[in-house]
Amino acid sequence: MNLIRLSLAERKYIVESIEEDIRTDGRSCEDYRQIEIETRNLPNTNGSSRCKIGKTEVLVGVKAEVVDSDLHNPSIGKINISVDCSATASPHLAGRGSETMEQEVLSVLNLLYSSIDALNLTDLCIVKGESCWLLNIDVLFIQCGGNLFDAASFALKAALHSTTMPDVSVAGEGIEMELEISDDPYKVWKLNTSMCPICITLYQEGESFAVDLTEEESECSTGHIHVGVLPSGEVSAMEKSGAGNLEPIALLEMIDAAIRIGTDIHKQLHSHLLAESTTATL
């Protein structure tokens, strides 16, 4: 995914800096860069957000459409996530270069939202066994500057939080059933995002680990784990990728750190989103 070539000396400096807990930009290992989040920036979607962490910038749009219910799960709605990367996001990602990265991010996001608790899908059911809402979630990377997974998960949560679903009234029954979707902008309901997880990615660097890596730093990492953290501080999902191996003790430490950092970010994200939605309605 990362193709910046670093010299041995630079690698040594970056890894040693992380081990000494003072990184090349002065942060300590568990510090995030500032996370700039803005919602409702795409007017033709049901919900959208933009998240910027350092150079990384990601845009998420949620569009709802009415589809037929799934035969096996008649009482729930559906979500469909797709990840795309702008060809100008990073010089290495032009052409087909971005495909692996898109796949990786998509698999992590799908993993996070695969649990039934993540988003209450029964809310998305319109008529049981007949029709339901399908949320098309598009994640677009505008710029890549490291830590794409976390940025995507924050933006996704923010976008879902800002999503407004139109009211649907059902007229008739059986074959004559008709759905009327209201276009009144005030007759809407919001998704319950209180259980949406966020992804905290921890990268192993030398003897220690760090979060929110810049591109150069992630180049030196030997492996990373994605931890899905719920607002309550519970771990909802976990995936390891990268070539390196993890010590069991280190893994436990990493999960502890992820929970600590994740709950803090959840809290801040929640109050930020609340503040933003109240100013938007005023």
Next chain:
Amino acid sequence: MDIVRAPYKRTRVIASQGEDLEQHIVTPGDVITQNLDFMKSHGTALSHDHICATVAGAVYKVDKLVSVKGVNNRYRGEIGDVVVGRITEVQQKKWKVDAGSRLDSQLQLTSVYLPGNISRRKTLNDELMMREYFTEGDLVVAEVADVGNVDGMLKLHMRSNKYGKLPEGVLIKVPSVLIKRSKLHFHRLPCNATVILGNNGFVWVGPHFSPDQPIEPFTLNSRETIARLCNVIKALAAYGVQLFDTIILTAYDISMKYKVKELLNAEVMEHVAQESYEHSLHQNL
């Protein structure tokens, strides 16, 4: 400290110098003149009876010749420039160096000082040993020896003790226009760090070093100094302030009232850039 926040609205740090100059700044597609007596030059194109800009930047007129000098151009290079670059390829008798210009620059084996007699002939053995000197990914500092007159490819040389491979440190990339041309581009700062301001916009920050001597081991302090310098340089560059040694030192001193990681906050960055820019204006007056 709040990490989740709303996007920060930046303000301009560099004051525009009067209305006059403002008018000569164009974006691609802007009509520069409809008078076809003018001759078009770099950064302009003829479209529908008027001369348009093709890049964003400032308009320059020399007699009847109009050109637009882009602000975010690729580095063009001039003979004598100090550049910092990264080795991308080892080829026969030469290295390819990424120095931020359009084409990868060339560094001939013959234009490098090798151990032993400094100006000796390079043998086949030296050619086989090329990867021992510089390998892919290595950061080097060199001087532009020649600019290709057809394709603009830079030819670099290292015929001085101060040029060569760079030790542990951090590379920051800024637009090349932001590097102020001066006699000195190697700065041994009193805060116990060295900054190399490459004319190509590659800035290297690291410890003091001298050729053929191991660098001192890093301490927490020295790492912090390097991190602070990096953040300060990034802040200045983000607000379009020209970089040279005194302004970096001023900004470094101003930044002392913040923690190093606080310098990543947009407000603090702006404050540091603003104050150091104003400070440098006062000193020049």
